[in-house]
Amino acid sequence: MMVPYTTCEFEADDEIAAMARYLNCPVLSYDSDFFIYNVQYIPFNTLEIKPKQVILNNDKVLVMECKIYKVEYLVANFGGLKEELLPLLATLLGNDFVEKRVFNRFFSQLKLQKNEPKDDLYTNMPINLNDNEIDSSEETDNEECDDSSSTSSNKENTDSDLQNLNNNHINGMPEWFAEYIRLNKVPRFYINLYTHQLYFFSPQAEDYSDEDASLCALPILRYVFDILTDFSYENFIYVSRENNSNYKRLVIDKEYSISRLTETSFNELNNEQLKKYFYHFIKQKMPLLDYETIELLPSNFQLYMISILWWISNCSVPLSHIHSLIITYIFLDAIDEKIGTFRGHSFFNNKHSKKLEELKKRPFVPASIEEELYLNKHKIQYEDCLIAGSVLLKHFEIDDSIRKRPKSYDVRKIHSFAQFQSCLLQFNGLNTLCGDPFKSTIYSKCYNGTFIYNMALKLENQDDPILFIEQYLKGATSVLTFYKSLCHLFNKCLTTMNLTTVKWSNRKRRSRRKKKEDDDTKFIVEGFESHVVI
Structure with missing residues (x-):
């Protein structure tokens, strides 16, 4: 979308405020801390998402209404409040820094009626301190000053x-x-893996009566851990999900490990050496992968294809699921660029109704890849994208049958795609760690859960998905040629690696009786500032 952005290592409040002052623009947030910064602040809950038409300089424009808070308004509403005291106000309001008990003595002096409304707490705070209490306070201050002299002798030890x-x-x-x-x-999701030898699985929609969908990617994660730690640890802890949705710890030992490529420490490896680590993993774990075939694919689809092949080699994957992923990639990466990011099926067809009628009258040209493969998305024709969009856009919407019968929602399909997402995540992580030998995946350009699920439903009973798609998108010749070219290279990889897909079964797995919660599912992970109990 070409939107400029920046990231920060830690909490970004100061940087956001500084940027807002520099750009002279308001901050859109829901963090009350921005009340105290010298910036304009728009709370999320005051922003009207639905645009409203107004007249501005004799022109009709669309605007979103909101409320903007300014420091001068805040100060003016409270007598005696000064801008220089606002940081103290933020400290008192924030519960991240000061424990409530610190102010127990202060709140004990408040004289409130028993049924005093909470809203009146900040506007009615009569505090009565008698002379004895003031004297006592001064004496305490003096004692603390005396104590400070004795404490100063320990300053050197404290600094040490x-x-x-x-x-x-x-x-x-x-x-x-x-x-x-x-x-x-x-x-960033590898920080705990390095610092605490600990990794939490990524929660996602899956079949909770089946095993953790991320387990198929553990060999990749183990290799990442070994690279980060210079192969110096026997194991790390992986926090997984049990079949009954409880949590458990898995000790990931060296059974998943592969040999070390060089004795050079990770932080001393140059970019070319890092890339060799990625290829070393593929050579050990996917020895039959044909790089020449992979390199023929569009650059942003190569790592995606490697993830698909890993998924097939480690899980039971129906052919229909593969084709639903390929069609999704084509739509999000190629068709969207030609026709714009439409998601309303009826609106799109109404807008282009005349053009679509004209296109239906064109002579039929079959999609053929016999002479050469068609792998340049920029050669896909706009008119063909209109035809494909008119057919496929409805798959971005949840089907009414699922709304009416939620139990018809096939969680096993979701589980299968959750396994793929886990593989894709870890391969992208490894790719980044190894100096980007492949172009990283842009998820918005290749994955949409609703679309993928609906396409998988459409294809699940098709023995020949390619033949079905040819009929389904009839007339969208360049789109179909691109699709068939990708499928050709996929089938070539499948044959070379001796991989097979499975036939999808509509039989539902018997529901398992929920196991009694085991004490082992409650665990404590050491090594943080405080114990983490799940």
Whole structure:
């Protein structure tokens, strides 16, 4: 979308405020901290998403109504409040920094009626302090000043302790690792894997009566862990899901590991050496993968295809699911670029009704790849995209049959695609870690869950998905030629690697009796600032 953006290592409030002042624009957020910054602030809940037409300089324009808060308005509404005191106000309001008990003595002095409404708490705070309490407070302050002189003698030891603490923190996350995170050389979802030897599975829609959909990608994750830690650990902890939706810890040991390519530390590897690590993994785990065939694919589909092939080799995958992924990629990456990002089926067909009627009268030209493959999406014709869009756009909408009968929703299909998403995620993570030997996946250009599910339903009973799609998109010749070219290369990889797909069965798995919750599912993970209990 060509929208400029930036990222921060930690909480970005200060940077957001600075950028807002520089650009002279409001901050759209729901963080009350922006009340205190010298910026205009629009709370999310005041923004009207539906555009409203207004007259501006004699022109009709669409606007979104909202409420903008300014510091001067805030200060003017509270007598005695000054702008320089606003940071203190933020400290008092924020529960992240100051525990409530710190203010127990303060709140104990508030004289409120028993049934005092909460809304009046900030406007009715009579605090009565007698002279004895003031004197006592002053004496306490003096005592604290006296104590400070004795405490100062321990300053050197305290500084030493703090220095040791800082060193330990640096040892926990070396400067090079922090820099790699900043530069996106290490994906952020691997931070815990490196610092705590711990990885939490990615929760997603799947069949909870079946095993964790992410398990098929564990060999990739283990290799990532080995690269990050220079192959120096025996195991790490993977937090997984049990069949009854409870959580469990899995010890991922070296049974998933492969040999180390070089003895050079990860942070000392150059880009070419890093890329060799990716190819080394493929050579060990997918030895029959044909790189020459992969390189014929569009650059943004190569890693996607490798993920598909891994998915097939490690899971039971129906052929219809593969073709639904290919069609989805073609629509999101190629057709959308030609016709625009329409998602309303009826609106699209009404808008282009005359043009579509004209296109139906064109002579039929069959899609053929006998002479050469058609792998340049830019050669796909606009008119063919209109025909394909008029047929396929409805698959971006949830079918009415599912709304009426929610139980008809096939969770096993969702589970299968969840397995694929796990493979795609880990391959993209490994690809980033290894210096991007392949173009990273742009998920919005290749994956839409609703569309994929609906296409899988459409294709599940088809023995020959290619023949069906040819009839389904009849007339969209260049789209079909592109599709058949991708399918040809996929089938070539499938044959070379001796992989097979499975036939989809409509039989539903018997529901399993829910197991009694085991004490082992409640675990404590050490190594954080506080214990994490799940």
